Amino acid sequence: MRLDSSTFPVVKIVFDAPNEGGPDDTFVIFESLLARQQPFLLLHEKAVDENNHEHSHEERKQASIWMKKNKPALRAFVKGMIQVEPSAAKRLALKPFTITFSKAWGYPLLVVGSREQAWALARDVLDERVCDVAQF
Template sequence: MRLDSSTFPVVKIFFDAPNDGGPEDALLTFEHLLAREQPFLLLHEKTVDENNHEHAHEERKRASIWMKKNKAALRAYVKGMIQVEPSAAKRLALKPFAVTFGKAWGYPLLVVESKDRAWALAQDVLDTEVSDVAHF
């Protein structure tokens, strides 16, 4: 996994791209994003290949421990993860997973059909966040 924050507050996430420092480096990058204490969204523009997206047991265990440690910050600052999936059938199949994902990570998984729709949704979600903060 690799994170690209060059378009912050939209952070691109790449599951099929190794991070030079391994999984620990990706989680450290994620921690730095959370430390900014600013709302952001994760965007995965590539279709997920279910056959290529298996994580080793140790990697899943490490991620689980990391999630528990950062639960409050994840809920406070990550406004969602947007997944692009052009296939209507695959989008439908992802609905049950999206519920489980949201409970585990503390932010929603939003699945859309195109990159254009993903960027528009990202803007809508972030605009809503700014609007909600301004009304306090």
């Protein structure tokens, strides 16, 4: 997983792109984003690929420990994660998972059908102009 904060307060998240430093590096980057103490949201623009999201038990355990340690900052500063999923059937299938995700991470998972909808929702969630047309 890789985090790209070049469009902060919208932070792009890419699940199938490894960080050079591995999972620990991702947590360090995430902590640096939280340390800004500014609202932001995560944006995953690539459609869900169920086969690509297998995490080992150790990775899940590490993520769980990290989440618990950072829960107050996550709730305070991460306004949500927007997932682009073009398939209406997959968006519908994700609905029950959004509740579990929100409880675990402390911020909502918002699922939309297109990149354009994602950026429009990002503007609404952050209640400011987070991107200009050039970023599309």
